[in-house]
Structure formats: structure tokens, C-alpha cells
Amino acid sequence: MAGRCGRPKGNWMNVTAKLERLFQVEKQARGLRGRLDSAERFLAEQTKELAALDAKKAALESQVKSLLAASGDAEGESKRLEARMTTIRGQMDQAQTTKQYQAFLVEMNTLKTDQGKAETAALEAMTKVEDVRKQLAEIEALRATRDQVRKVAVTERDARQAEIQTRLTELQAQRQTLAADVPADALSLLNTLLKNHGDDAMAPVQVEDRKRHEYTCGACQMSISIEAVSGLLSKGSLTRCGSCQCILYLDEAAQKALEPPEKRRERAGR
Numbered sequence: 001m002a003g004r005c006g007r008p009k010g011n012w013m014n015v016t017a018k019l020e021r022l023f024q025v026e027k028q029a030r031g032l033r034g035r036l037d038s039a040e041r042f043l044a045e046q047t048k049e050l051a052a053l054d055a056k057k058a059a060l061e062s063q064v065k066s067l068l069a070a071s072g073d074a075e076g077e078s079k080r081l082e083a084r085m086t087t088i089r090g091q092m093d094q095a096q097t098t099k100q101y102q103a104f105l106v107e108m109n110t111l112k113t114d115q116g117k118a119e120t121a122a123l124e125a126m127t128k129v130e131d132v133r134k135q136l137a138e139i140e141a142l143r144a145t146r147d148q149v150r151k152v153a154v155t156e157r158d159a160r161q162a163e164i165q166t167r168l169t170e171l172q173a174q175r176q177t178l179a180a181d182v183p184a185d186a187l188s189l190l191n192t193l194l195k196n197h198g199d200d201a202m203a204p205v206q207v208e209d210r211k212r213h214e215y216t217c218g219a220c221q222m223s224i225s226i227e228a229v230s231g232l233l234s235k236g237s238l239t240r241c242g243s244c245q246c247i248l249y250l251d252e253a254a255q256k257a258l259e260p261p262e263k264r265r266e267r268a269g270r
């Protein structure tokens with residue numbers, strides 16, 4: 001009981017029409033999930049960036065710690081040498097012989113040199129600490145910005161989730177009802193194609209030139225035989241593209257393009 005408008009309705013629908021109806025619901029659900037997926041991906045990127053900054057921050061902090069320790073050690077060494085020099089100065093005053101005095105003088109010079117080295121080392125370590133602290137401040141600023149972006153990403157993801165949930169549940173219910181009406185083998189074919197080809201599981205026939213019987217697949221653009229198209233037009237037979245294997249259907253544009261000329265005139269007259 002193909003109605004006057006061409007499209008059969010309800011239980012009288014042919015297998016291709018039933019599949020297409022189900023496919024459109026699937027496509028909507030996939031589109032919604034796709035939007036959630038991109039929000040999830042963006043959030044994951046932000047989390048990763050944040051973790052990288054945290055790792056850098058931790059490395060710099062441990063650098064500061066060991067530089068401070070090195071500076072402290074050098075500082076301590078300098079003090080120890082200073083104390084030793086004070087002792088020697090006292091001993092020099094008490095020196096009994098020139099030889100003794102000379103020996104103290106030599107030690108004093110060595111101590112002075114060593115102390116100078118220790119002070120330089122302490123100073124260098126502190127200069128490096130300042131440097132690393134500057135880098136730390138930069139990383140902390142970057143981290144704060146990234147953390148803000150991540151918070152926005154979480155909000156965005158949650159919003160997307162909430163936004164699609166209601167609609168997704170609706171589509172899920174619709175999908176179940178529609179799937180129950182599709183023959184099992186056709187349904188399993190559609191599911192396989194959806195898994196492997198996504199939105200190209202089904203594609204409309206494109207009427208390139210009706211007079212010359214030039215038809216192509218809406219998914220892969222390869223040509224489709226006139227027999228395949230007439231099978232679809234007359235019985236809505238399950239028809240697959242010979243190239244990409246998708247299930248073909250006639251969308252409104254194709255149905256209009258395939259209308260017999262008298263019907264088109266009739267439409268134009270109305």
C-alpha cells in the first residue's frame with residue numbers, strides 16, 4: 001500500500017525504509033555522543049597538560065631543595081674554615097720559631113683559598129636558586145591558567161553530558177522500538193556496518209542523470225546499476241553498494257528525481 005506520496009507507512013514499510021528509519025535515529029545518537037566525545041577529549045588534553053606542568057613543577061622544586069642544601073653545605077664549610085683560621089691566627093701569635101710561623105702561614109693561605117671557594121660555591125648555588133624560582137613562578141602561572149581551562153572543560157563536559165542524556169535516552173527507546181520492526185538478518189547487517197562504517201553504514205542513492213540512468217552511491221560516489229535502483233524504487237529491496245558495501249536507500253531528493261514525468265507535471269499543476 002504505497003501511498004500517493006510514494007512513501008509506504010507503518011507495517012507496510014519495506015525493509016529498506018525500516019532500516020533507514022532506524023539508521024537516522026542511530027545517526028542522531030552518534031552525533032550527540034560525538035559532541036560529548038570531543039568535550040571528553042578536550043578535558044583529557046587539559047588534564048594531561050596539567051600533569052606535565054605538575055611534573056615540571058616538582059622537578060624544579062626538588063632542584064631548589066638540593067641547591068639550598070648545597071648552598072647550606074658551602075656556607076657551613078666556610079664557617080668551619082673561618083673558625084680554623086681564627087685558631088691559626090692565635091697560634092701564629094704564639095709561634096716560637098720562624099719555621100713554625102711559616103708553616104702556619106702556608107696553612108692560613110690554603111684555608112683562605114678554600115674559604116673563598118666555599119663562599120663562591122654558596123653564592124653560585126643561591127644565584128641558581130633565584131633562577132629556578134623564577135622558572136617555578138612561570139610554571140605556576142601556566143599551571144594556574146591551565147587549571148582554569150581544565151575547570152571550564154569539566155563544566156563543559158558535564159553540561160554536554162546532561163544536555164544529551166535526556167535526548168539520548170529518548171533515542172535509545174526509539175531505537176529499540178524501531179529495531180524490533182526490522183528483520184533480524186537486516187538488523188545484524190546494519191549493526192555491523194554501523195560498527196565498521198559509522199555514518200556511512202547507509203547512504204542515499206544520488207541521481208546524477210535520470211535519463212542516462214546514472215546513479216551513484218552517496219557514501220563512496222561509485223556508480224550504481226539501474227537494476228539496483230529499480231529494486232529499491234519498486235520493492236525497497238535490501239540493496240548494497242557494490243563498492244563500499246553500505247546499504248542504499250532513496251532519500252526524498254532521489255525519490256523526487258525518479259518520479260515519472262507525468263507525476264511531476266501533476267505536482268507542478270497543483
Ligand SMILES: [Zn+2]
Pocket residue numbers: 217218219220221222241242243244245246
Ligand atoms: Zn558506496
